[in-house]
Amino acid sequence: MRNIILIAAPAAGKGTVSEDLVKKYNYTHISTGDILREMSKSEDEFGKNLRNLLESGQLVSDDIVYEALKRRLLMDDLDNGFILDGFPRNLSQANEYDKILKEVNKELGVVIYLDVPKEVLEKRITGRRICKECGSTYNVLTGVNTPKVDGICDKCGGELYQRSDDNAESFKTRYQTFMDKTYPLVKFYEDRNILYRVRSLDPVETFKEVERIIND
Numbered sequence: 001m002r003n004i005i006l007i008a009a010p011a012a013g014k015g016t017v018s019e020d021l022v023k024k025y026n027y028t029h030i031s032t033g034d035i036l037r038e039m040s041k042s043e044d045e046f047g048k049n050l051r052n053l054l055e056s057g058q059l060v061s062d063d064i065v066y067e068a069l070k071r072r073l074l075m076d077d078l079d080n081g082f083i084l085d086g087f088p089r090n091l092s093q094a095n096e097y098d099k100i101l102k103e104v105n106k107e108l109g110v111v112i113y114l115d116v117p118k119e120v121l122e123k124r125i126t127g128r129r130i131c132k133e134c135g136s137t138y139n140v141l142t143g144v145n146t147p148k149v150d151g152i153c154d155k156c157g158g159e160l161y162q163r164s165d166d167n168a169e170s171f172k173t174r175y176q177t178f179m180d181k182t183y184p185l186v187k188f189y190e191d192r193n194i195l196y197r198v199r200s201l202d203p204v205e206t207f208k209e210v211e212r213i214i215n216d
């Protein structure tokens, strides 16, 4: 299968699409956060340095992320294609990614942008409620997954709560960061004719569209 870069604003549905691709097509899911955590467990020099860095709570530099990504892309479990999730986040990372791909001799594949109107994203985030007992998620604003009884989990009767960062203010900040830093990648990859925009409203329709792209 063709490799995929997924670009999506917060709550645009990236998690669901990745999961479905892994399940149905056996893609390997690569997120830089996971790679860093994974590699910090290894006993080589790189792993030890990474462990110290993460434990001290310092910011991991781009160079270290690049090195970790390169190491990950050299592993032998990627023959079936991989999904890159959360990377590149900006133009300079995208340029570096081109270099990395050359070094490891891999194809970039296709770039899928999950397109969702800002108002919908905001409702998905500010309307999200989570069950204290079983972790099921609901939404009180979108009309999808509305709890049957206000404030109560359908599945287990537990109490629903709102995560403290699921508010309008923090959504605005996260969305703006995405638009400023990451959204320019859409044009960047569009100019290379490898970008596909997928309207991501209904999960079933979204996945069908993604399947059409990767099977093309």
Ligand SMILES: [Zn+2]
Binding pocket: 131, 132, 133, 134, 135, 136, 153, 154, 155, 156, 157, 158
């Ligand atoms: Zn529950």
